[in-house]
Each structure stands twice: as C-alpha cells, then as structure tokens.
Amino acid sequence: MRERFWEHYPLEELTAEEWEALCDGCGQCCLLKFQDEESGELAVLNLACELLDVHSCRCSDYAHRLERVPECTRLTPERVEEFRWLPHSCAYRRVAEGRKLARWHPLLSGDPERVHRKGVSVRSFAVTSRGVPEEQYEDHIIAVIPID
Template sequence: MAEKKGESGAAPFWEKPLSELTRSEWEKLCDGCGRCCLVKLEDEDTGAIHHTSIACKMLDHESCLCSDYRNRRAHVPDCIRLTLTKLQEIAWLPPTCAYVLRNDGKPLPPWHPLISGDPESVHRAGVSVRGKVEASEEEVEDEDTPDFIRIWPKRWPKKARF
C-alpha cells in the first residue's frame, strides 16, 4: 500500500511544496507514464506544440520508463532534466503529470503509483503510453513525423479522471 502519514503526523513527501522535495523525492514523484518521452513538434508560425505517438529511442514501450535513465543524456543529448525552474518554462507536459499537478497545488490522482501503491495503476488507468506508441524516433523520417501527431497525449483519459 502507498505511504501514509507517519506517527509524527507528517504528510507524505508528495504533499510538500515541490521546492521542498529532495532530489530522491522529486524523482519518485514521476508516475512513469512516458508521455514526456514522446516526440513533440513546434509550429514555427504559432509556437503551438503538437504531440506525436513517436517515442524517444530510449523509452521502453512496455514499462514506459527510460531504458537507461542514468545515462540517457549520453544517448539523447537534448533530453531534459526536469527541475522546478524548467517546470515553470515547459508548456508541453501533460495535464496528468504529477509535477504539473503538484505545481498547481492539486493532489495526486488515485491512479498515481504513490497513492495506489501499484506501479501498474498508471497503465490500467490509461494514462501511460503503453500500447499507444506507434514508432520509435529511429524508425520515422523527419518529414513523416507530422503524420504521427495525436491529441491524446495532451488530454486526461476518461477513466483516469477524478
């Protein structure tokens, strides 16, 4: 089961302001959905961000986790390490993202593994990219990327709403 308030009455770490989290706590806040690891396109004229169903070459499509998280920057130099500062600047994170929710003062949803105690709950709720990735970035030519634009990465799945 998920971590509850301790005998001291202290709230679980994920209820603290993001600025007070340790690096370890920050990392644990990720729900493992893999949506941030999808290729995004920016419209040069409008600045609009379009999400695709193409995954980063490092994403394990089954677990929805990076296959080499610790060394990912060696494989993908432009991979972003999310920080509190970058969180304020990035507009393309999904609305289901725990960092976005907590930054907005909202609680984690019931399907979040820290609440459910089960890392599979994010997948059962339909929040993750499991079964939705149509290609790896290594399989798609740049000019074909727009063919993979999808709306779902920017939305809450119906069964995941609370």
C-alpha cells in the first residue's frame, strides 16, 4: 500500500487493498436499518447482519456476503455519499468529506482493538439478527436518523 494513501488520493483512486484497509472495523454499517417510507427517517437497530461476528466486528463470510445476504450494504468509492447514515467516525465518510482519520483508526494507531476500546464499534451492544423474529425488530431500534 502507498504511504498515507488516504491523505494523498481520492477514494476513487485507491487500490482494492487500500480501500479495504480504510475500514476501521467498527461494524456499524452491518447493523440493520429500515427507512420509513413517509418520513424518510432511517431506524437503526442494535441487530447486526447474521454474518457479522459481533465480537470482532468483521464479516464472517466477506467474500460471499453479497450472495448470502442480498441486502448487504455494498459500500464503494462511488457510492459513499449515498450512505448519509454512515457515522461521522467512519473513515470512508471522513475521507470523502476531506477530513482526517480519527487518531484511533488502525492505520494511524497500529492497533485494531482501539476502535473497540474507544467505544466506536458495535461490539458492546450489537446482537446478531439470527433468530430474532421481524415482529420484534421495533424493540431493537437504537437511533432514528433524519435523511434529507
């Protein structure tokens, strides 16, 4: 990877390896979300995709996630701005907005566990959606985000 690539290149010019390295491992993009058709608001649940390992905050089958979970969020350099719900801490969002990476980011700190110690990841509160009936999803809403 190129040295401090996130500071020198736009997202569209990153290699696949650099793009993947930019992920901070928070797991927030893997939380289930539902958009209210009338208000446009996005409800975020503490339920994680069935493939998310809620301890590591990494996908347990990343290579095949799109086949196994068709509604999986496919974040690409071209689509980052579509996902306005990405947390302000998200490295993809930060770089797209011209901001610096957070000091705890693994590319700066060298410590992939720091995102968890800082409380940025879903490790401390997410549970897998596996086995939770859809009629109980409303009980798992942790945030409502207005979407313009």
